[in-house]
Amino acid sequence: MTHRERCVHGATPDLVADGVTVRLGDRALLDDVHVHARGGRVTGLLGPNGSGKTTLLHVLAGIRKPNRGTVLVGDVAVRSLSHRRRARTIALVEQHAATTTDLTVRQVVALGRLPHRRMLAGPGSDAGAAVVDDVLDLVGLTDLADRGWTTLSGGERQRAHLARTLAQQPEVLLLDEPTNHLDLGQQLRFLALARELGLTTVAALHDLELATAFCDDVVVLDAGRVRGHGPVGATLTAPLLREVYRVEASLDPHPRLDRDHLVWDGHVEETA
Template identity: 45%
Template sequence: MTAMTAPTPSTGAEELRVDGVSVELAGARLVHEVSLAAAAGQVVGLIGPNGSGKSTLLRCVYRVLRPAGGTVRLAGDDLHALTARDTARRVAALTQEHPAEFEFTVAEVVAMGRLPHRRGLAAGPTAGDRERCAAALRRVRADHLAERAFPSLSGGEKQRVLIARALVQEPRLLVLDEPTNHLDIAHQLEVLALAREAGPTVLTALHDLNLAAAHCDRLYVLEAGRIVAAGEPHEVLRPELLAEVFGVRATPVRHPATGALQLLFDRLV
């Protein structure tokens, strides 16, 4: 297998460490003492079947949920001890839930990504803010949508706009929860490449194991809220593990052009 070249860490990227994190909701423990790490500039993927705890763990990382135990640290700082403003300057999240369907234009939605960097809520966008927003929309091929009302967009268009909003936030850590949902195949192939090119450390939950194999430096496999495997994609995406965790027969193949690991799937009978 041709190994993925390790990314050159961005000066803005920071190391993420999740140490012994547990998450409880309504008295039920959904995540059990999970530990993982992402070096500055790495793209790290969480994979696992539905209900395995991927989204719950990510919500803890971007502070929607507070851990029942353990810590989430970015460059050594406990994220849950920072102010909301300080966190927003360092962490951006693309969630599975879209924002409320108010009649904001696309340009206004993207500009929200600059709010943590303004001197105050009353301060308007600077010329630099406007240029960053325009550039982000161009990067996701959505600049032609700038004056459209956000609720009028298709699911895929909304996803691209929200990716642009996350990019203009200029985070040190970018958290992506199923970022390829609603996207056509061309934009699926682009979104994780865009995240890597932007430079932050990336933690992403993915259902598509071939995207995970192609774009992630390291993978963690979650099952019933626990890490059951971790390593580089070729170490983790083994037929026996995929049969046990996902209940499928997987046949590894090599991409004819890149040599990268790809998987063919069949029902396990």
């Protein structure tokens, strides 16, 4: 059995947001949002700053209740799940990997096993120690397992948080700007790993080139509304990029790889 098979469940349900609206006072953070993230595929969540990406991830994770609409994982409403069952189904890697306690890397990762422990059982009763070892190996942190959290770099902390979420053995993986603290090589390795896991994955990304390289589908948000949704090549069209990002750009065939890549021609001049 591979590390991947031991670290995650086999099930890859669809994740669907249906008519989700979130309001803050009289302002709509999300406005009638419909999203369908297909099982086993990587869906990129794109859009300018303030477009609603993090808010939508929190709704998808079930940690923020929308004013209207529902989120289904498979055929079950996410917010109908108990906290324990939800944590075993959906894992969220937040944008800022922070903790106030000086734990070791292994202890941070082991926190992901909490939803699997029996009520009132001690840490020694959890049979998931092998899972912790496997996910540490999967993200390349075995050699740092006994290091203190505060001694880690930003990129190492981000990988430790990915390991913690994988220790939950989720069916759905949500990533909020996961490459923010990573150098280019780490970004490529992180997203390649996320893709290889075969989970239902939704990743909020700023970098359109990374989205083009690693995502199967994309959702483009702007001012809380969905402006495009579907396969990468069919969705990131020149008119959409011009309208949402105010740039002249297009997806063209990559000169060496069997995929498209982003070609930028300039920004759109603002009109008075």
